[in-house]
Amino acid sequence: MSQSATGPELDRLIQLLARLPGLGPRSARRAVLHLIRKREQLLLPLAEALQIAAERITLCSICGNVDTRDPCAICTDPRRDPAILCVVETVGDLWALERAQATRGRYHVLGGTLSPLDGIGPDDLSIAALVARAQNPEVREVILAVNATVEGQTTAHYVTDLLHGTDVRVTRLAHGVPVGGELDYLDDGTLAAAIRSRTPF
Amino acid sequence: MSQSATGPELDRLIQLLARLPGLGPRSARRAVLHLIRKREQLLLPLAEALQIAAERITLCSICGNVDTRDPCAICTDPRRDPAILCVVETVGDLWALERAQATRGRYHVLGGTLSPLDGIGPDDLSIAALVARAQNPEVREVILAVNATVEGQTTAHYVTDLLHGTDVRVTRLAHGVPVGGELDYLDDGTLAAAIRSRTPF
Numbered sequence: 001m002s003q004s005a006t007g008p009e010l011d012r013l014i015q016l017l018a019r020l021p022g023l024g025p026r027s028a029r030r031a032v033l034h035l036i037r038k039r040e041q042l043l044l045p046l047a048e049a050l051q052i053a054a055e056r057i058t059l060c061s062i063c064g065n066v067d068t069r070d071p072c073a074i075c076t077d078p079r080r081d082p083a084i085l086c087v088v089e090t091v092g093d094l095w096a097l098e099r100a101q102a103t104r105g106r107y108h109v110l111g112g113t114l115s116p117l118d119g120i121g122p123d124d125l126s127i128a129a130l131v132a133r134a135q136n137p138e139v140r141e142v143i144l145a146v147n148a149t150v151e152g153q154t155t156a157h158y159v160t161d162l163l164h165g166t167d168v169r170v171t172r173l174a175h176g177v178p179v180g181g182e183l184d185y186l187d188d189g190t191l192a193a194a195i196r197s198r199t200p201f
Numbered sequence: 202m203s204q205s206a207t208g209p210e211l212d213r214l215i216q217l218l219a220r221l222p223g224l225g226p227r228s229a230r231r232a233v234l235h236l237i238r239k240r241e242q243l244l245l246p247l248a249e250a251l252q253i254a255a256e257r258i259t260l261c262s263i264c265g266n267v268d269t270r271d272p273c274a275i276c277t278d279p280r281r282d283p284a285i286l287c288v289v290e291t292v293g294d295l296w297a298l299e300r301a302q303a304t305r306g307r308y309h310v311l312g313g314t315l316s317p318l319d320g321i322g323p324d325d326l327s328i329a330a331l332v333a334r335a336q337n338p339e340v341r342e343v344i345l346a347v348n349a350t351v352e353g354q355t356t357a358h359y360v361t362d363l364l365h366g367t368d369v370r371v372t373r374l375a376h377g378v379p380v381g382g383e384l385d386y387l388d389d390g391t392l393a394a395a396i397r398s399r400t401p402f
Contacts, residue, residue, distance in 0.1 A: 005299035007269055009257055013250040019243060021235050022228035031221040033293050035251070036258055036267050042220060047251035049214040050236070054244050056210055057237055066237050068208055092234050098206030 062133075064109030064126055066091050074098075074106060081105045083140040085133060085168075087159065089113055089147060097145060105143070108133060113151035114158055127159060134168050144172045263334075265310030265327055267292050275299075275307055282306045284341040286334060286369075288360065290314055290348060298346060306344070309334060314352035315359055328360060335369050345373045 006014065010032060018028035035043040059065070060072035067073055074080060084105025088094050094107050110125045122128075134142055142163060146152035160170050175193035177186060186194075207215065211233060219229035236244040260266070261273035268274055275281060285306025289295050295308050311326045323329070335343055343364060347353035361371050376394035378387060387395075 005266075005275065005296050007274065009250070009253050009269055010267070013247075013254050016243060016247045016250055019239075020232040022231060023223060027223035029293060029296060030223060032254075033267075033291070034222050035254070036292075038220075039255065042217060043251060043255050046214075046217045047248060047255050049210070049217050050244060050248035050251060052210050053214050053233075053236070054240065054248050057240075065206075066211070066234075068210055073208065074206065090234070091237075092230060095206050095230060 063107045064091070064111060065094055065107060079104075082138045084143065085130075085139050085141070086143045086145050087130060088145050089152060089155075093145065093147075103143065103145075105141075110146075110155065113146065113149075113155040115151050122158065125155070127162065130159065131162050134163055134166055137167075139168055141169045141171060144170065146172075148173070148175065264308045265292070265312060266295055266308060280305075283337075283339045285344060286331075286340050286342070287344045287346050288331060289346050290353060290356075294346065294348075304344065304346075306342075311347075311356065314347065314350075314356040316352050323359065326356070328363065331360065332363050335364055335367055338368075340369055342370045342372060345371065347373075349374070349376065 014025065014028045014032050017023055017031050018025045020028075023031065035046070056068040057066055058068070058070050060067055060070050060075055062071045062075045065072040065074060069076075081104045084103060085108055086094075086097065086103045086105050087108045087110060088097065089110050089112060091109055094109060097103060097107075108126070108130045110127065110130070112120055112125055114120060114122065114125065130142075133139065142159075144156040144159060146156050156172060163170050174197060175190060176197055177183065177190065177194045183191065215226065215229045215233050218224055218232050219226045221229075224232065236247070257269040258267055259269070259271050261268055261271050261276055263272045263276045266273040266275060270277075282305045285304060286309050287298065287304045287306050288309045288311060289298065290311050290313060292310055295310060298304060298308075309327070309331045311328065311331070313321055313326055315321060315323065315326065331343075334340065343360075345357040345360060347357050357373060364371050375398060376391065377398055378384065378391065378395045384392065
């Protein structure tokens with residue numbers, strides 16, 4: 001009966017939308033109804049934008065970023081500092097750092113973290129490509145901008161070991177109190193790290 | 202900088218997705234990254250499904266349901282009982298009743314509820330069309346399956362008044378304890394209604 005109410009076309013659309021992170025079957029149905037109500041303003045433009053993305057978006061063969069060209073806009077931007085390589089786990093992390101305008105260097109997307117339990121080893125990440133890029137004498141510093149999780153730190157240690165003996169300086173993100181954060185809500189590890197890394201005022 | 206990181210195509214896609222109910226800018230970015238990772242399994246099929254929906258989906262001129270044909274599959278289904286007209290606020294409610302296989306009758310989608318504060322009067326809803334359908338001697342019962350909210354009940358009373366004097370029987374949904382519900386978590390109004398409408402065991 002549910003089939004006859006929504007029809008195969010809408011059922012398929014709902015199923016596909018429900019597979020997006022953050023959406024389930026119920027919110028996908030709401031989204032589809034919203035799309036139908038906003039046919040001109042939302043449904044048609046979204047269909048077109050997805051088509052364009054599907055046609056043009058590709059992965060940068062140098063850094064792993066997503067863009068409409070390969071190499072990507074960041075890798076080919078002459079204003080970016082080629083001496084700094086900022087290593088991130090995912091493209092989402094790269095976007096976050098770009099929004100924050102946190103670095104003027106270039107990026108390297110690992111594609112995840114080492115996770116033996118999930119069967120993800122060094123060969124599943126673009127670690128070899130990172131080591132190769134770091135051999136370039138232009139590169140002076142590798143910033144390990146991985147998540148402060150066990151997997152992220154494990155991966156950071158593994159990469160650091162591989163880069164040992166090269167001339168590049170390997171750095172990692174500072175631990176500390178988030179800007180705007182309240183001490184009372186922070187975990188002990190963060191507070192201890194913030195005290196340890198205290199700076200002159 | 203955010204522009205240069207994601208590019209205009211992805212920025213537009215993120216903006217459009219962020220306008221879906223249940224998604225914001227952050228979850229839209231995550232959704233886009235997920236779509237790019239699942240290009241063949243999700244991005245291309247979703248673009249196609251949206252295109253198909255945009256081309257084929259229309260509103261049923263009789264009941265207001267969405268379907269690929271007009272009149273819709275429910276209005277033209279000879280197995281549905283033409284004596285029962287189930288009045289709902291939205292197509293989402295119609296889908297919910299169909300999933301529950303709650304009625305064998307046909308539907309009438311009002312398109313919302315009366316809401317003077319929001320400037321929504323009888324002419325903004327398909328109330329006149331409902332009254333016209335109810336004149337059909339085939340129709341014996343109008344079930345007011347509107348939400349148990351103030352607006353829903355106001356609308357139900359308004360429709361009931363308009364149908365007064367016709368031969369149709371006007372009914373509404375029962376109030377009571379939801380199936381699987383725990384008394385301790387229910388509001389007083391629901392509990393009182395459930396006691397009032399108690400049935401022999």
